[in-house]
């Protein structure tokens with residue numbers, strides 16, 4: 001841990017290429033925070049989709065939503081101690097049928113969305129996923145090693161507020177979820193464009209003995225109430241500062257500058273930033289070898305008939321959109337590999 005110095009000009013004017021995550025505590029207060037800035041990993045998600053001839057690029061409002069989801073999922077994964085995938089999903093009742101961001105404990109991440117039909121260029125959250133107020137947001141924690149019969153944990157929240165009003169911002173939906181599921185006040189600021197997906201999370205930590213009035217005299221009780229009020233004031237002040245961060249600032253400023261601008265009057269205890277393979281990075285489980293195995297399992301006849309019809313075999317990854325193409329020569333190679341020869345005994349006759 002290192003203490004941030006207000007005078008340190010470190011990081012100013014320096015644009016980081018790698019995606020990064022910074023965690024920090026507010027000294028002496030039950031408040032923690034983290035900020036994520038996805039650059040290369042986010043651009044890889046967009047590039048794979050854009051390069052897919054069947055889908056084409058995401059419409060900008062969908063990219064924005066998916067980027068915010070990916071940044072939020074990264075913050076949520078980093079915020080819990082859980083050995084498994086965190087999957088943030090929106091099941092929409094509008095043109096965006098489903099949007100998914102998945103982040104593993106090592107902060108490898110991927111994301112996808114399914115869009116059906118047209119979308120206005122200025123579509124907002126309700127236009128995309130909550131037209132009739134039936135859209136839902138689900139957060140799933142899927143343990144890495146599940147014992148037989150064990151179900152992943154899933155929490156589902158609607159995309160409306162207390163008065164059934166449609167929520168306009170993903171951050172509002174997730175703040176609601178965090179308060180419900182973890183009973184912790186959380187402030188989230190999210191933003192994304194075609195280069196950066198970023199998010200800031202501020203959370204009030206549970207105070208020792210909070211809500212536990214057992215065995216306290218009236219005097220102690222009063223004292224603890226006063227302490228509690230003071231602690232809430234700290235959180236409220238920091239939350240208001242965090243909420244003043246604009247979309248533009250979050251997308252264009254480097255992390256050190258953002259933290260200095262927002263919290264220059266606070267004492268921050270900062271952890272070592274996480275970047276590269278130790279930080280948020282793109283990863284998908286697809287690959288050319290997997291697709292080759294799939295074609296192999298189709299059998300040579302089926303493969304030949306696809307080749308005769310279309311000239312090549314094209315398989316796109318459902319998750320990241322990357323397409324793998326095999327022409328007749330590639331396909332022949334697949335079926336020529338030793339493991340695929342029929343055993344000698346069966347070809348004798």
Ligand SMILES: [Zn+2]
Pocket residue numbers: 284285286287317318319320321322
């Ligand atoms: Zn993939």
